[in-house]
Every structure is written in C-alpha cells, then in structure tokens.
Amino acid sequence: MPGPAPKFDPVRRNSRGGPLQLPAEGRKGAPPAWPLPGKPAAAESRAWAELWRTPQAVAWERLGWTRTVGRYCRVMVAAEQKDASAQLLAQATALEDRLGLTPKAMRLLLWEVVADEVAEQRQATNVRKRIKAV
Secondary structure (H helix, E strand, C coil), X not given: CCCCCCCCCCCCCCCCCCCEEEECCCCXXXXXXXXXXXXXXXXXXXXXXXXXXXXXXXXXHHHCCHHHHHHHHHHXXXXXCCCXXXXXXXXXXXXXXXXXXXXXXXXXXXXXXXXXXXXXXXXXXXXXXXXXXX
C-alpha cells in the first residue's frame, strides 16, 4: 500500500520560479479564431467565448493550447446532452483536468488566480474621490 501523498508546496525546489499567477479578471480581448475544421455549432461558439474569458485562458494562450481548448468545447457540449455516454463524460472530465479547469488541476499545474491589487487600489481611490465630490 502506498504511503501518504506528499503535501502540496506551491514553490517546489524543482519548479521553475514558483506558481504561474493568473489574473482574476480573466483574459482580455476577443477569443482566438476557432482552430478546428468546420464551423463551430452555436453552443460551441458560446462555450469558446466563455472559456477564453477565464483566468486559465491566459496560460492557454501562452502555451498555444487553442486546439485542445477547441476539442474541449466540442466534447463538453456533447457531454452536456442528456443522452451523453459515460465515455464522453469521462473525456470531458479528463480535458477539464488537463486545462486547469478544476481546483485540483490548478494545484497540480501550479497555477493560482490572483487579484490585481494595484487596479483594486486605483478603483477604491476613484470611488473615494467620487464620494467626496458629492
């Protein structure tokens, strides 16, 4: 029987500079062009746009994972149908893990979502100025 799992250490000795910090506000800008052959279905287009606004999309863009995200869109939309097979559901779950879409996957990939503290302070200052002006 295997021993206990090692404790999670976000700054491992062998990691390359610690965890990758992803912006809490998500990826800015339009999503990339659809990478797979054929035109995406309407549900796939909606999922594609939603996924590319997530914090994880910043990492996907850096890594060039557009095709993988496209495949996930296709599988996810199919897996959400009421007659989806267990195999399709398993594929969707596996892709979610590979793309860092679950908390456990983010820990394993050493990804963390962080707030932009400078922007938050700037926004708070602007709010205070507007309140004083009233």
